[in-house]
Amino acid sequence: MNLIEEIENNRVLMKNNMLVKARYSLSLVENRIFLFMLYNLQKKSDGILTCSISHSEFRDIVKFKEKNTVKGILEILEELRRKPIYFREEKINKKGNVWGAYGFINGYEYDDELGTFYIEASEKIHNMLKEYLKMGYTPINVQIWLSLNNSYSQRFYDLLRLWSGTKEVINYKIEEIKELLMLDDKYSKYNDFKKRVVLPAITELNETGYFDIYIKENKIGRKVDSIDFYVKDLDKRKYFTKEVAITKNTKKATELEVKSTYMQSLKCDIATDFEDTVVESEFYIPNKKLFTPKTLEAFKDDFKGYNFSEGSLKKFLQESITATLDKDDEDKIKVRSYKYFKATLTNKIKDARETPKMSTKGVKTRYHNINQTFTKYTPEELERILLANQKDKF
Secondary structure, eight states: OHHHHHHHHEEEEEEHHHTTOOBBBOOOHHHHHHHHHHHHHHOOSOOEEEEEEEEHHHHHHHOTTTTHHHHHHHHHHHHHHHHHEEEEEOOOSSSSSEEEEEESSSEEEEEETTEEEEEEEEEHHHHHEEEEEEEHHEEEEEEHHHOOOHHHHHHHHHHHHHHHHSSEEEEHHHHHHHHHTTTTSSSHHHHHHHIIIIIIHHHHHHHHEEEEEEEEEEEEETTEEEEEEEEOOOOOOOSSSSOOOOGGGTOOHHHHHHHHHHHHHHHHHHHHHHHHHHHBBBBBSSGGGGGGGHHHHHHHHTTTOOSSSHHHHHHHHHHHHHHHHHHTSSBOOOOOHHHHHHHHHHHHHHHHHTSSSOOOOOSSSSHHHHHHHTTSSOOHHHHHHHHHHHTOOO
């Protein structure tokens, strides 16, 4: 799915908490394909275990050229068929747990005429996907999750979001994390585990702009026994247009009601998203989803005295956004690229102020080449170009 479609729809996977807390070890690409399969199965209401995913869709989520060929994808699917995923279920009598091993998928087919893969989930996985209301679930923002480039970041996203809606401090024992990530026999030294697993994951999650996380180590004697994760989850957790409370007092809410609400939300998101982008507290932003939460707030704070809804300022803003996204080959302005965006926009405004009639024509600055590219377009044309240029970034 391209960026424009991403902007128009909030894609969310209601991931059964048993899947979140399962033990497994997948590569970055295997993880992406498994999650994308879950998302596609969730959208189906026919009870069939098989979903279809086109080759072009796979190329959107698998960026490695050697992996996104038909042969490469078939090899990944074969690995998913062979690898086990381990679940722990509490016994009905509350006197222990039962561990079970199942496959991620049962099998797969490829139709070379249609360029489509057909993937059949294991019945265990499929049942968990459909029974998320009964067993509890964690909302996974598919766009953010697929943007992660570290398999440990993917797992920490799930494990922290599992509790971030109810806890500000989330505690995990070191042995529990290793068990869930199937690293029991690796990183015997805590410092190696911290350096290679924990810190890279937390750093990448923070860089998305949707999390603000720091950690505190808890020791027993001289040994680090557990980690407190102080988590600010800046992404929304309510994705439906109508709230369906799932609490002890509202157990009568049925899966059918939630599915209906979810499908309705997909139809309404386009209108809602673009209503939000027109005016927000009288501060014009062409599209909020081109910023992370942190950079959006920084933009509002740094430029709160400006009206970017029309004229030259609107054009400067669009040019600055496009230049920043193209520079880093990203789909949104993140923390690390915001400084460049701010400098670009500030200099455009400053240069224009020093030129009569707020015109950029003839102004030669270190951003002159950028200006030359866009001065021939109207603000409306630039807005269309801004979206079109980002199609292939996701």
